[in-house]
Amino acid sequence: MTEISTPVRPQSGAVSYILRRSPVAALLVALFLIAALLGPWLAPHSMTDTNLGHALQPPNATYWLGTDALGRDVLSRLLGSAGIAAQAFLIVVLTGGVLGTLFGLVAGGIGGLTDLVLSRVIEILQGFPTVLVAIVIVALLSPSLTNAMIAVGLAAVPDFARVARGVAIQLREREFIQAARGLGMSEMRILASEVLPNMVGPLIIIASFDGAQAIMWEAALSFLGLGVQPPYPSFGSMLREAQNFLAIQPSLAITVGLTVSAIILGLNLLGDGLSDYYDRSDK
Amino acid sequence: MSGTPLVRVAALRKYFAVKGGWLGGRRGQVHAVDDVSFDVASGETLGLVGESGCGKSTLARCIVRLVEPDQGKLEFDGEDITHRPTRSLRPLRRQIQLIFQDPFASLNPRKRISQILGAALDLRDASVSRGDRQAEIARLLERVGLAPQFMDRRPRELSGGQRQRVGIARALAVGPRLIVADEPVSALDVSVQADILNLLKDLQAELGLTVIFISHDLGVIRHVSDRVGVMYLGRLVELAPADQFYAAPLHPYSEALLSAIPMPDPDAHLTRKEIVLEGDIPSPLAPPKGCRFHTRCPYAQALCAGSEPKLSTQAGGRLVACHFPLAKQESTGR
Numbered sequence A: 001m002t003e004i005s006t007p008v009r010p011q012s013g014a015v016s017y018i019l020r021r022s023p024v025a026a027l028l029v030a031l032f033l034i035a036a037l038l039g040p041w042l043a044p045h046s047m048t049d050t051n052l053g054h055a056l057q058p059p060n061a062t063y064w065l066g067t068d069a070l071g072r073d074v075l076s077r078l079l080g081s082a083g084i085a086a087q088a089f090l091i092v093v094l095t096g097g098v099l100g101t102l103f104g105l106v107a108g109g110i111g112g113l114t115d116l117v118l119s120r121v122i123e124i125l126q127g128f129p130t131v132l133v134a135i136v137i138v139a140l141l142s143p144s145l146t147n148a149m150i151a152v153g154l155a156a157v158p159d160f161a162r163v164a165r166g167v168a169i170q171l172r173e174r175e176f177i178q179a180a181r182g183l184g185m186s187e188m189r190i191l192a193s194e195v196l197p198n199m200v201g202p203l204i205i206i207a208s209f210d211g212a213q214a215i216m217w218e219a220a221l222s223f224l225g226l227g228v229q230p231p232y233p234s235f236g237s238m239l240r241e242a243q244n245f246l247a248i249q250p251s252l253a254i255t256v257g258l259t260v261s262a263i264i265l266g267l268n269l270l271g272d273g274l275s276d277y278y279d280r281s282d283k
Numbered sequence B: 001m002s003g004t005p006l007v008r009v010a011a012l013r014k015y016f017a018v019k020g021g022w023l024g025g026r027r028g029q030v031h032a033v034d035d036v037s038f039d040v041a042s043g044e045t046l047g048l049v050g051e052s053g054c055g056k057s058t059l060a061r062c063i064v065r066l067v068e069p070d071q072g073k074l075e076f077d078g079e080d081i082t083h084r085p086t087r088s089l090r091p092l093r094r095q096i097q098l099i100f101q102d103p104f105a106s107l108n109p110r111k112r113i114s115q116i117l118g119a120a121l122d123l124r125d126a127s128v129s130r131g132d133r134q135a136e137i138a139r140l141l142e143r144v145g146l147a148p149q150f151m152d153r154r155p156r157e158l159s160g161g162q163r164q165r166v167g168i169a170r171a172l173a174v175g176p177r178l179i180v181a182d183e184p185v186s187a188l189d190v191s192v193q194a195d196i197l198n199l200l201k202d203l204q205a206e207l208g209l210t211v212i213f214i215s216h217d218l219g220v221i222r223h224v225s226d227r228v229g230v231m232y233l234g235r236l237v238e239l240a241p242a243d244q245f246y247a248a249p250l251h252p253y254s255e256a257l258l259s260a261i262p263m264p265d266p267d268a269h270l271t272r273k274e275i276v277l278e279g280d281i282p283s284p285l286a287p288p289k290g291c292r293f294h295t296r297c298p299y300a301q302a303l304c305a306g307s308e309p310k311l312s313t314q315a316g317g318r319l320v321a322c323h324f325p326l327a328k329q330e331s332t333g334r
């Protein structure tokens, strides 16, 4: 017999857990958010105006992080790139998250034949090189960030679907679901109002990992010239431009590289921290 | 207690297929509920008792139709609901409510108490305004002995007893006639068990509820029941009015269960012998042939292993399934 009559100590929220346990993740993600949301207002200079007279300057009082080959302020362009990265994040997480959660929730929550069919679809989607195929199509038709990121988002559908399905299956026989059923709630309403709120945590974890992936894909595609088009900045296009001047001004490539790495690291650490948090609070 | 019973269970059966082996083939069937029959009159409290795994919860879930019986018949208020499909079952669900054993698992951890009770109230009548809804939630909480402030709490901030009160309030919210309480106090501290039992008793009297009260503890059953049914390995082996049952059980298994409950009278053990059952409960995958209790029964005879006794009426209208029911006068002397 379990002893459960003593009130359980209220758990600390996810945010305060992350602040305490992974302050680095919290700091990096916070900086990324600030840069992405407030970039245009924080940028000390124009992101696109060229000034050849000031090209390839090292960091100095006017240009804190120096300038690129066309004399544009690196800090301002990094802030702009963060905004693009955030867009990539959002598109991927929304596409993958909404579709994947819907698939997984219905498959796991209803079970039976529905689950069998949806699970096969998810498996096929997972085995399919969605991103590569999509990139080819995007490259042929029209290079655009949105299209490319929707493709990456589709590739993320199986991740979200697997997690949502797992949670739904786990919850299906739980007593509070049975209680809802016993009250006469419809199965769809049970899924939406009883099951869904219980998978928010695990889904956020997937979102932070797949979102980090999204930022990497965006950088890679823009590096190849398939994403954001010049003169607008993005981490990928900045890296490509910096590559040509590695010998003359290596700090340029290093700055950009470090920034992307820091953002991806921050998101991955956040995902790890949240997994720990939910592992503990589910006990 | 006359007229049609509110609940009629007739030869009800529920087996679970057990998959096993690395090919996932069928290994056998758990005989969870096997040919169980009884009636429950309106306003009555029937206590069901039995050891862990004897099929109490399965029977409870069949009666509230969270599980569909394999065979037999289940009637509620004269209507056959044995195989009624989920959709047309919904209006009926309001009349039949289950109270769960584990009050932690039975409340959605992500919801506030007001949301939990509000959702239940909405199922009865969705047209109520927000203000009235709040008032109704407060009234429900008060009815189960909780202050209105509990509305804004989440389940994890409540003690087990408080959570079970919320579980009861949720069941009451839809205005049921029948409550099936599946071990509603087993998970609670002994100190709060009596409070919850009294609450259930008060509500039963106040609202004229019919209650099926399940427990593995005859001491708990005694507090609440008008009649007592004893289950063993999926079978109902005895059914009797509570006073007669506690005074003189007819089935050897009932006697053994009764001998194990602590008596309020400290000298009682002098006149009463504790019967310790030998051996474990046999597997419900393969219940013993003949009388299912014969492997542990102190009174077993040759006949018992070969032929299974049917539940049959004894003198005084009591029901027992035993070839050699304990005679009334003997039950304390043996």
Ligand SMILES: Nc1ncnc2c1ncn2[C@@H]1O[C@H](COP(=O)(O)OP(=O)(O)OP(=O)(O)O)[C@@H](O)[C@H]1O
Pocket (backbone or CB within 6 Å): B016, B017, B030, B031, B032, B050, B051, B052, B053, B054, B055, B056, B057, B058, B059, B216, B284
């Ligand atoms: N969904 C299921 N699938 C397979 N077997 C099950 C299922 N539910 C119950 N059983 C089995 O049926 C038997 C009866 O279980 P049930 O939960 O009804 O017993 P119980 O009397 O309520 O026991 P407890 O006192 O442990 O709650 C057990 O052997 C159990 O393992």
Ligand code: SF4
Pocket (backbone or CB within 6 Å): B251, B252, B253, B291, B292, B293, B294, B295, B297, B298, B299, B300, B301, B304, B309, B321, B322, B323, B324, B325
């Ligand atoms: S039939 Fe026989 S074995 Fe079964 S309970 Fe009665 S005496 Fe015991």
Ligand SMILES: [Mg+2]
Pocket (backbone or CB within 6 Å): B056, B057, B058, B182, B183
């Ligand atoms: Mg049980």
